Amino acid sequence: MVSRQKSEPPPSDLELLRTILAPGGLSLKLFSRQGDGFASVTMGSGREAFAIGSRGFRAWLRKEFLYDHKRYPSPYALRTAINEIADQAADAREERIWRRVGTSDDVWFIDLGNENRCVVEIIPGSWNVINTAPIHFVRSRSIRPFPATRTDGCINGDTGELKDEDRSAHRQTFKEFAALLNLDTPADFQLLMTWCVCALTPSGPYPVLTICGEQGSAKSTLVRLIHDLVDPSLAPLRSLPSSEKDLFVSASNAHLLAFDNVSNISPATSDNLCKISTGGVAALRRVGTDADEVFLEFKAPIILNGIGDLILRPDLADRALFINTTAIPAEARRDSQLIQAAFDELAPRLMEALLDLLALARYKLMTESAGLWKADNLPRMAEFAKLGMAIEGVFGEPGSFKGAYDRNRAAAADDLAEQDPILMTILEIWDEKQSWRGTMQDLQVEIARRLKASGSRLRAPTGLAQLSSHVKRITPILTKKGMMVAFHRAASKDRRRTLELF
Numbered sequence: 001m002v003s004r005q006k007s008e009p010p011p012s013d014l015e016l017l018r019t020i021l022a023p024g025g026l027s028l029k030l031f032s033r034q035g036d037g038f039a040s041v042t043m044g045s046g047r048e049a050f051a052i053g054s055r056g057f058r059a060w061l062r063k064e065f066l067y068d069h070k071r072y073p074s075p076y077a078l079r080t081a082i083n084e085i086a087d088q089a090a091d092a093r094e095e096r097i098w099r100r101v102g103t104s105d106d107v108w109f110i111d112l113g114n115e116n117r118c119v120v121e122i123i124p125g126s127w128n129v130i131n132t133a134p135i136h137f138v139r140s141r142s143i144r145p146f147p148a149t150r151t152d153g154c155i156n157g158d159t160g161e162l163k164d165e166d167r168s169a170h171r172q173t174f175k176e177f178a179a180l181l182n183l184d185t186p187a188d189f190q191l192l193m194t195w196c197v198c199a200l201t202p203s204g205p206y207p208v209l210t211i212c213g214e215q216g217s218a219k220s221t222l223v224r225l226i227h228d229l230v231d232p233s234l235a236p237l238r239s240l241p242s243s244e245k246d247l248f249v250s251a252s253n254a255h256l257l258a259f260d261n262v263s264n265i266s267p268a269t270s271d272n273l274c275k276i277s278t279g280g281v282a283a284l285r286r287v288g289t290d291a292d293e294v295f296l297e298f299k300a301p302i303i304l305n306g307i308g309d310l311i312l313r314p315d316l317a318d319r320a321l322f323i324n325t326t327a328i329p330a331e332a333r334r335d336s337q338l339i340q341a342a343f344d345e346l347a348p349r350l351m352e353a354l355l356d357l358l359a360l361a362r363y364k365l366m367t368e369s370a371g372l373w374k375a376d377n378l379p380r381m382a383e384f385a386k387l388g389m390a391i392e393g394v395f396g397e398p399g400s401f402k403g404a405y406d407r408n409r410a411a412a413a414d415d416l417a418e419q420d421p422i423l424m425t426i427l428e429i430w431d432e433k434q435s436w437r438g439t440m441q442d443l444q445v446e447i448a449r450r451l452k453a454s455g456s457r458l459r460a461p462t463g464l465a466q467l468s469s470h471v472k473r474i475t476p477i478l479t480k481k482g483m484m485v486a487f488h489r490a491a492s493k494d495r496r497r498t499l500e501l502f
Contacts, residue, residue: 012077013065013073013074013076013077013078014076014077014080014081016065016068016069016073016077017061017065017073017077017078017081018081018084020061020064020065020068021061021081021084021085027041027042027064028040028041028042029041029047030085030088030089030092031089031092031093031094031095031136032089032090032091032092032093032094032095033094033095033096033097034094034294034295035090036051036052036053036090037051037052037053037085037086037087037088037089037090037092038050038051038052038089038095038097038136038138039052039057039085039089040136041057041060043060043115043117044114044115044116044117044118045116045117045118045131045132046116046117046118046119046131046132046133047117047132047133047136047137048117048137048138048139049097049136049137049138050138051138052082052085052086052089053082053086056139057082058078058082061073061078061081061082062078065078095136096135096136097136097137097138098111098135098136098137098138098202099111099137099138099139099140099253099254099255100113100137100143100231100255100256101200101201101202101255102133102135102137102202103135103202103203104133104134104135105134107121107122107123108121108122108123108201108202108358108362109121109122109133109135109137109202110122110146110200110355111133111137111139111143112129112145112146113139113143113144113145113146113232114145114146115145116131117131117132117137118130118131119131119132119133119137120355121133122355122358122359122362123359123362124359124362124363124365124366124367125154125155125157125160125359125360125362125363126152126153126154126155126359127152127153127154127355127356127358127359128151128152128153129149129151129152140233140253140254141234142233142234142235143232143233143234144232144233144234145232146232146351147344147347147348147351148348149348149351149352149355150352153166153352153355153356153359154359155356155359155360155363160363160364160367161360161393162356162360162393162394166356167393167394169349169353170349170352170353170356170357170394171394173346173349173350173353174189174193174350174353174394174395176346177343177346177350180225180339180342180343180346181218181222181225182213182217182218182221182222182325182326182328183222183323183325184324184325184326186395186396187400187403187404187407187408188323188324188404189395190388190392190395190396190400190401190404191321191323191388191401191404191405191408192209192226192323193357193395194384194387194388194391194392194401195207195209195301195321195384196226196229196230196354197354197357197358197361197387197391198301198383198384198387199230199231199256199301200230200354200358201358201387203299203383204277204278204279204299204300204301204383205277205278205279205299205319205381205383205384206277206299206300206301206302206384207277207319207320207321207381207384208273208277208302208303208304208311208316208319208320208321209226209301209302209303209304209320209321209323210303210304210305210310210311210320210321210322210323211223211303211304211305211306211323211325212305212306212307212308212309212310212322212323212324212325213307213324213325213326213327214307214325214326214327215307215327216327216328216333217325217326217327217328218325218328219305219306219325220237220260220261220305221336221339222305222323222325223236223237223258223260223303223305224236224237224258224340225339225340225343226258226303227256227258227303228343228347229347229350229351229354230256230301231254231255231256233254233256236258237258237259237260237305238250238257238258238259238260239259239260239261240259240262240265240269240304242266242269244268244269244272244282245282245284247269247272247276248272248276248282248284248296248298249296251276251296251298251300252282252296252297252298254300255300255301256300256301256302256303257276257300257301257302257303258302258303258305259302259303259304259305260305261305261306262304262305262306262310263306263307264310265304265310265311265312265313265316267313270311270312270313270315270316271313271315271316273302273304273316274315274316274319275298276298276299276300276302277299277300277302277319278299278319279297279298279299280297280298280299281295281296281297281298282295282296282298283295283296284296309415309416309419311412311416312416312419312420313473314416314420314423314473314474314476314477315473317412317413317416317477318380318476318477319380319381320412321384321408322408322411322412322415357391357394360390360391360394361387361390361391364390364391365386365387365390368390379405379409380476385401385402385405388401388402388405389401389402409480410480413477413480413481416477417477419458420458420474421447421451421456421458421459421460422443422447422460422461422467422470422471422474423474423477423478424450424458425443425446425447425450425451425460426443426471426474426478426483426501427478427481428450429446429501430478430481430483430501435500435501435502436499436500436501437498437499437500437501438498438499439496439497439498439499440464440467440468440471440496440497440498440499441464441496443467443471443499444460444464444467447460448460464497468487468497468499471485471499472487478501483501483502484501484502485499485500485501486499486500486502487499487500488500
């Protein structure tokens with residue numbers, strides 16, 4: 001009788017999945033972020049990072065299994081394998097994740113958003129397209145690719161400026177782009193393009209770009225084109241969330257936030273937009289727990305678009321860049337589809353121009369940072385100001401950016417004064433007397449008297465504490481107007497707070 005040797009049973013789906021997820025493989029690198037597990041996986045010729053529990057990672061694992069075994073794994077095996085790898089990743093080394101733009105060892109990177117997961121590497125004076133970055137990029141489901149461009153670029157190493165042929169080509173490209181936009185002045189276009197370059201830097205801070213104008217002034221078209229230029233997306237325009245949590249979640253999951261048709265901004269939302277502009281962290285309770293927290297990190301460029309004066313608080317106004325648009329006459333209106341088609345044709349050249357400007361800015365900021373703006377006269381968004389001066393030669397003469405930015409901030413302060421009875425009153429007192437001293441109650445009485453005399457419908461805070469807090473908020477604007485502002489305590493028994501303008 002012939003004995004038969006028992007054959008080994010085929011490996012289970014779980015064992016096969018564990019093979020794909022084996023530690024140390026080139027296709028999978030685990031890391032953690034704030035206690036959550038992430039995986040960097042091979043996609044195309046590059047890599048992409050996924051949260052272990054995300055739909056993206058689940059889809060990647062199913063596709064890998066299908067490619068190797070010509071079928072999908074069982075739901076139980078897939079769920080078990082993901083739980084096991086999540087535990088491993090949570091204990092892995094803590095690393096940072098980036099969206100669209102990032103940095104490592106003083107090198108900037110931009111995720112091109114294409115299927116090959118290629119990135120642009122930017123160093124002082126040059127840039128080039130590479131397959132893999134040494135940092136982890138995650139992608140939103142709405143990401144679209146940048147237009148295909150040349151694969152590298154550099155400035156003139158002898159002069160530290162753009163090459164003459166590149167400068168000429170970029171000026172022509174910007175001229176064609178400006179013709180598509182409804183802007184009042186070349187200075188507005190220079191500020192707008194400087195903002196676009198700033199929005200492609202990884203560290204910020206980012207001025208809040210505020211587009212204000214009448215109905216029919218192509219505001220939404222302008223915002224959509226700028227979004228396509230800086231961060232192409234399937235959903236470029238969204239509504240401004242009323243919830244603080246929703247706003248922070250949006251900021252932590254996107255590189256660029258564009259809020260369309262904003263009618264008003266509450267004080268709380270204004271404060272939160274300030275945090276997003278310069279960077280912050282929010283702690284929220286993790287869903288399904290009573291005491292566990294999740295931390296949302298955010299620092300993102302923001303675009304606001306609406307009719308009338310959107311920003312009424314001085315701290316946000318001090319972080320904002322204002323672009324005003326005027327209504328387009330009926331005979332001058334253009335079909336939005338034709339404008340989009342013209343932009344799509346221009347987009348590759350625009351992208352190359354922005355990359356060249358980033359390389360130029362990196363070089364200038366490294367070699368000439370001390371001389372770009374006097375250290376004792378830096379504006380609030382100092383990094384943006386230095387960036388604008390570094391690249392201003394492409395748009396105008398030396399000093400053109402500083403002049404445009406100063407005028408923009410001065411106009412914003414004047415517009416804010418028209419809506420702020422406290423600021424308006426203090427400016428009137430200063431124009432009349434060039435000095436003033438009194439208590440908060442004295443200031444309150446003076447504000448009420450002047451508002452009544454002018455017939456204004458504006459209302460000032462009724463509480464003295466609120467009045468004092470508001471004066472502190474507008475102090476940067478008063479300083480720019482040439483005033484010195486000081487708070488004292490009266491020598492009387494009640495120790496009332498006094499304000500001195502000199």
